[in-house]
Amino acid sequence: MAIFIILGIPLLLAIGALFVRRERLFGIINCFGYFLVLCASAAIFKETAFAGHIKAFSNFIYLDLLSAVFITVISVVAFAAALYSIGYIRKDIEQKIISERKARFYYLLFNLFCFSMFCVPAVNNLGLLWVAIEMTTLISAFLVGFYNSKESVEAAWKYIIICSVGIIFALLGTILFSYAFSISGLSKSLNWSDMVPVAHILDKNILRIAFIFILVGYGTKAGLAPMHTWLPDAHSQAVAPISALLSGVLLKTAIYAILRFGIIIIKSGELAYFTHLMILFGVISLVISSGFILVQKDLKRLLAYSSIEHIGIISIGFGLGSPLAIAGAILHVFNHAVAKSLMFFGAGNIVRVYKKHNMNAIRGVIKALPFTGIMALLGVFALTGFAPFSIFISEMMIIMAAFTNGSYLIAALLLLCLGVIFGAFIFHFGKMLFGNLPKGMTVIGEPLSGKLAFLFLFFLICGVGIVLVFKNKDLLWLAQRLLQG
Amino acid sequence: MQGIILFALLASTYLMVIAKRTPALIRSFRYQSLCLFAITFIIALTQREPDLYIVAGLLFTLKVSLIPYLLYRIIRKIKVNEDLGLFINPQLSLFWALVFTYLSWIFASYLVSANNAILTGTLAIAFFVVLAGMFLMIFRMTALAQIIGLLVMENGLFLFASTVSGGMPFFVEIAIFFDVFVSVLIMGFFVYRINKLFTHIDVNKLSRLKG
Numbered sequence: 001m002a003i004f005i006i007l008g009i010p011l012l013l014a015i016g017a018l019f020v021r022r023e024r025l026f027g028i029i030n031c032f033g034y035f036l037v038l039c040a041s042a043a044i045f046k047e048t049a050f051a052g053h054i055k056a057f058s059n060f061i062y063l064d065l066l067s068a069v070f071i072t073v074i075s076v077v078a079f080a081a082a083l084y085s086i087g088y089i090r091k092d093i094e095q096k097i098i099s100e101r102k103a104r105f106y107y108l109l110f111n112l113f114c115f116s117m118f119c120v121p122a123v124n125n126l127g128l129l130w131v132a133i134e135m136t137t138l139i140s141a142f143l144v145g146f147y148n149s150k151e152s153v154e155a156a157w158k159y160i161i162i163c164s165v166g167i168i169f170a171l172l173g174t175i176l177f178s179y180a181f182s183i184s185g186l187s188k189s190l191n192w193s194d195m196v197p198v199a200h201i202l203d204k205n206i207l208r209i210a211f212i213f214i215l216v217g218y219g220t221k222a223g224l225a226p227m228h229t230w231l232p233d234a235h236s237q238a239v240a241p242i243s244a245l246l247s248g249v250l251l252k253t254a255i256y257a258i259l260r261f262g263i264i265i266i267k268s269g270e271l272a273y274f275t276h277l278m279i280l281f282g283v284i285s286l287v288i289s290s291g292f293i294l295v296q297k298d299l300k301r302l303l304a305y306s307s308i309e310h311i312g313i314i315s316i317g318f319g320l321g322s323p324l325a326i327a328g329a330i331l332h333v334f335n336h337a338v339a340k341s342l343m344f345f346g347a348g349n350i351v352r353v354y355k356k357h358n359m360n361a362i363r364g365v366i367k368a369l370p371f372t373g374i375m376a377l378l379g380v381f382a383l384t385g386f387a388p389f390s391i392f393i394s395e396m397m398i399i400m401a402a403f404t405n406g407s408y409l410i411a412a413l414l415l416l417c418l419g420v421i422f423g424a425f426i427f428h429f430g431k432m433l434f435g436n437l438p439k440g441m442t443v444i445g446e447p448l449s450g451k452l453a454f455l456f457l458f459f460l461i462c463g464v465g466i467v468l469v470f471k472n473k474d475l476l477w478l479a480q481r482l483l484q485g
Numbered sequence: 486m487q488g489i490i491l492f493a494l495l496a497s498t499y500l501m502v503i504a505k506r507t508p509a510l511i512r513s514f515r516y517q518s519l520c521l522f523a524i525t526f527i528i529a530l531t532q533r534e535p536d537l538y539i540v541a542g543l544l545f546t547l548k549v550s551l552i553p554y555l556l557y558r559i560i561r562k563i564k565v566n567e568d569l570g571l572f573i574n575p576q577l578s579l580f581w582a583l584v585f586t587y588l589s590w591i592f593a594s595y596l597v598s599a600n601n602a603i604l605t606g607t608l609a610i611a612f613f614v615v616l617a618g619m620f621l622m623i624f625r626m627t628a629l630a631q632i633i634g635l636l637v638m639e640n641g642l643f644l645f646a647s648t649v650s651g652g653m654p655f656f657v658e659i660a661i662f663f664d665v666f667v668s669v670l671i672m673g674f675f676v677y678r679i680n681k682l683f684t685h686i687d688v689n690k691l692s693r694l695k696g
Contacts (some may be wrong), residue, residue, distance in 0.1 A: 127657030134664050138671050145675065153678050154691045160672060161631055161688075165622060168638045171661075172615065175642065179649040190654055206596065233694045 002040040002047075003054070003061055006071060006118050009033045014111035023093070023103040027086035030107060031449070034079040034114075041075040044068050049478065055124070055193070062124035062193050065481055069330055070121040070256045073337050076460065077248040078114045080338075080453045081241040084345050085110065087447030088240055091352065097147070106146065106239070113139045113245065120253040126174050127190045129257055130167065133221060136250060137163045143242040144234045155233035162230040166220025170257070173213030177261065180206040192260055199267035207268055214261045215277055222254035224315060225285040228308050232292075235304035236357065240348025243300065244341035247307040252333050255314060262318070271321060278319030283413060285312030290417040294424045298357045299347050302428060303340065306383065309421060310336040316414065317398040320405055327479035328397030335390040335464065339382045342457040345450070346376035350432075353444055359428055363435040371446050373433050375454045380429045382461045384422040390465035487527060488603070494520035494644075495586075495610050498617050501637065502582045503575040506567045510621075510633055511556050517614075518548035521640055525647060536655045543662050544643075552636065552669050559629065559673050563680045570626030570687060578624070582617060589613040596649075607648040614641030628676045628686040632669065639665055 013033045020026040045068040048054060053064040063071075089106060092098045098106070116139055119132040137160060145156030178190050180202045189195075195202075220227040231251075235243050265274045289308040296302040310332065317329025349372040354362050366373030382389035395418065402411035468475060497516040504510040522544045529537035560567065573581070586609070593608035618637030621630055646653050653661070680686050 125654070125657060127653050128660060131657070131660040131664050134668070138664075138668055141671060141675070145678070148678070148682075150682050151693050153675065153682055154693055157628065157675050157679060157688065157691065158694075160668075160675065161622070161635070164635055164668060165619070165638070168615070168635070168642060171642055172645065175646045175649065175653070178646075178653070182649075188654065190657060209596070236694075 002043045003056060003063060003122060005040040006037050006044070006075070007115065007122065009037050010111045010115035010118065014108055014115065017104050017107035017111060020104075021100075023100055023107070024086070024090060026104070026107055027082075027089065027449075030111070031079070031082045031086060034075065034082040037118075038075045038079045041068070041072045045072050049481075053193075059124055059191060059193070061122050062191075063122060065478065066256070066259065067121035069333070070252060071118065073252060073334050074114070074117050074121075074249045076334075077245060077337050077341050078117075080341055080345075080457050081245050082110075083449050083456065084244070084348075084453035085241045086449040088348060088352075088450065090447065106143075109139060109143050109146075110242070113143060113242075117245075117249060117253055121256055124192055125190050126177065126192055126195075126260070129192075129260065130171050130174055133170075133218070133253060133257060134164070134167050136253065137167065137221070140234075140238075140242065140246060140250065144238045144246075146239050146242075147237075149237075152237040155230075155237035159230045159234040162227075163221055166217050166227060168217070169213045169220075170217025173210045173215075173217055173261070176206055176210035176213065177264070180210065192264075195264055196267055199264045200269060202264075202268055204268060204270060207265060208270065208273060211261060211265050211274070211277070215258060215281065218254045218257045219281060221251070222258065222315075223251050223285075223308050223311050224281045225288040225308060225312070228285065228288075231308060232301045232304040235307065235344075236298060236300035240344055240351070243303075243348070244344040247304065247344060248337035248341045251307060251311055252337060255311065255318075255333070259318065266321075275319050275321055278315050279407075279410060282312040282315035282317075282319060283410065285309065285315065286414070286417045290420045290424075293421050296424075296428070297359055299351065299359050299362070299432070300344075300357055302359070302425075303343050303347060306343075306421070306425075307336075307340060309417070310340070313395065313398060313414070316410065317394075317401070320398070320401050320407065320410075322401050322405060323476050323479045324404070325398055325401030327475045328394045328401060330479060331464075331468070331475065332391070332394035332398065335394050335461070338457050338460045338464075339379060339389070339391055342375065342379045342454060342461070343383055345453060345457075346372050346379060349446065349450065350376070353441075354438075359432055362432045364437040364441075365433045367437045367443065368441055369444055369446065371451055371454070375458060376429065377433055378458065379461075380425050384425045385418060388465055389461050390468065391461075393465055393468055487524060488606075490520050490523045490527070491607060491610055494524075495613070498614050498637070499579065499582055501621065501633075502578045502617055505569060505571065505575065507560055507569055507627065507629055508557070508567060510569065510630065511553050511560075514556075514633055514636060515549060515553045517637070517640055518544065518553075521643060522549055524644070528647065536658075540655075540658055540662075543659070547662060547666055548636070548640070552666070555669060555673060556629065556633070559676055563677065563686065565627075565680065565686055569630050570689070572624040572626065578620070581620065582613075585616040585620070586613045589616060604648065608645065611641050611645035611648060614638075614644060617641075626687050626689045628672075628679055628688050631688060632672045632676070635672075636665070636669070 048065045048068040116135040141156045141160040145153045223231040289305045292305045314329050317325045385392045385395045500513040525541040589612035590609040593605045597605045615638050618634045622634030
């Protein structure tokens with residue numbers, strides 16, 4: 001039942017955005033809507049964790065623990081983004097960057113975007129999964145090109161073209177999966193729940209080829225290097241709350257799609273194949289992104305490259321495949337979504353005040369924006385994996401799993417890249433956050449809704465980090481159930 | 486009969502690879518979609534499935550009529566140079582197209598285990614069409630050519646799906662059609678915007694974002 005709330009509320013809000021004329025009022029309604037969605041997703045999480053899978057709508061919707069985890073992550077970030085949007089869009093209107101009408105358009109797209117993302121983990125049919133992911137691209141392209149400047153339109157075009165090509169390959173992979181299914185003498189179906197039980201009798205050669213296409217296709221959308229070239233452009237040009245959604249959850253929905261196919265591959269007895277490919281792409285992403293992070297000048301692009309790095313870590317975690325690694329990876333999906341959203345909100349506030357992206361020209365953020373500055377400082381420590389915060393724990397779990405699996409080289413590479421990235425982040429943000437206030441700038445007040453969004457996310461970062469130290473057995477239990485389907 | 490149509494489809498794809506101007510590219514795309522429609526219609530006739538008639542009808546309305554019409558309209562409206570801006574000249578493009586055809590044949594015979602020449606041939610052509618679309622997207626400079634390249638890839642996939650697995654489930658097929666149509670609309674909208682902001686649609690010159 002809760003799934004109808006989750007899918008229904010964004011649609012209702014999208015319709016509402018067309019009719020409610022006062023955007024400030026609508027922003028608050030929007031926020032309440034996503035609070036309800038958050039509660040519903042918690043209910044689904046609880047139900048699937050104890051009762052197994054849920055089917056609804058004559059097999060159209062299929063939810064298991066894996067989908068519940070991703071739905072929860074999406075709803076957390078969507079709620080935070082809705083909260084942050086109230087103040088952010090208000091400021092945009094006050095500064096005459098956008099009109100009232102365009103603000104309504106923004107809320108319409110925001111809700112449609114969230115709806116399409118919620119569809120991804122909810123649908124059972126792998127063809128509809130593809131359609132949902134393509135819909136996320138098409139809708140968010142408008143949000144990337146929202147400000148209609150030369151840069152943003154260029155970014156939107158690259159985004160839509162590269163992701164569409166990538167996703168065409170994913171469709172090819174999906175068709176090959178259904179081909180493998182049909183030549184084994186079973187009736188025509190693309191339902192995931194029909195495929196998994198018979199995975200062991202499917203033709204392994206075709207599955208292997210198909211998975212390559214899936215990985216390249218959805219990997220483009222997930223931002224795995226070397227298909228990541230659209231990502232820094234799109235993330236740096238989008239509206240700040242949307243950057244958080246893009247980086248925090250859109251990439252994860254593509255990871256989710258890869259995992260769905262990956263489970264079929266694992267069940268067909270090709271675990272080693274899955275492991276090698278995931279680790280290969282993960283390591284490439286990690287190494288490439290750490291190089292770009294080191295030399296980056298643009299604030300939002302820095303955060304975008306950091307997303308590629310974290311997607312690499314997640315992919316390595318799922319690739320390692322032991323329960324500890326999977327627990328770490330799934331936790332990392334959540335932690336990265338929360339911490340990266342916090343950082344993008346911070347970057348949004350900073351860019352608004354300083355009116356530039358170039359980190360060399362930004363100084364004294366803590367003095368100009370005390371609240372955002374301190375949150376960004378804590379966020380940097382959280383994002384790079386400092387001790388009391390949650391990312392530290394998930395990264396630690398993945399590295400430990402790599403050591404216990406005997407993949408010393410991967411563990412060493414992970415540690416090296418994390419070290420480099422930590423240094424680079426402290427260097428870049430240290431220069432920006434501290435230092436003297438530029439001339440002609442005063443301390444600037446921040447809207448309450450923005451502050452609440454920061455506090456909500458920060459509470460999750462700290463809370464999860466501290467609670468999980470005592471609850472690690474439950475987490476391992478969840479991870480073991482996760483990939484069973 | 487089916488063999489002849491498949492051959493026509495292959496020929497129309499070669500025409501697209503050597504086309505120098507955008508209208509010629511759109512025209513060949515229309516021929517290609519028409520061939521695809523004919524194949525689907527013949528399958529529908531032989532198998533007597535009502536779903537396939539609907540799919541064929543959608544193929545005709547969307548890919549043969551509506552989408553080419555929209556693309557022509559964009560050309561008329563934005564009034565830019567109609568040259569495609571080739572990175573690789575037609576002769577060399579044709580050479581590469583032949584190489585791709587051979588590679589797709591190898592891929593198809595790897596995929597089909599039984600000795601089934603018609604299925605292998607269809608698969609090879611379908612895969613070649615996907616590769617040709619990719620080629621158009623990479624080696625032609627205008628934004629419009631990229632849209633058409635994407636559509637060509639999608640056509641190849643459609644052929645692929647209808648031969649190897651007897652088509653996708655019906656509602657998935659409909660959803661994909663809807664999706665393709667919406668994506669053409671949205672991309673067309675962005676072409677307008679690019680033309681307005683940059684006064685050209687040469688994607689090779691879109692290079693403000695780096696690093």
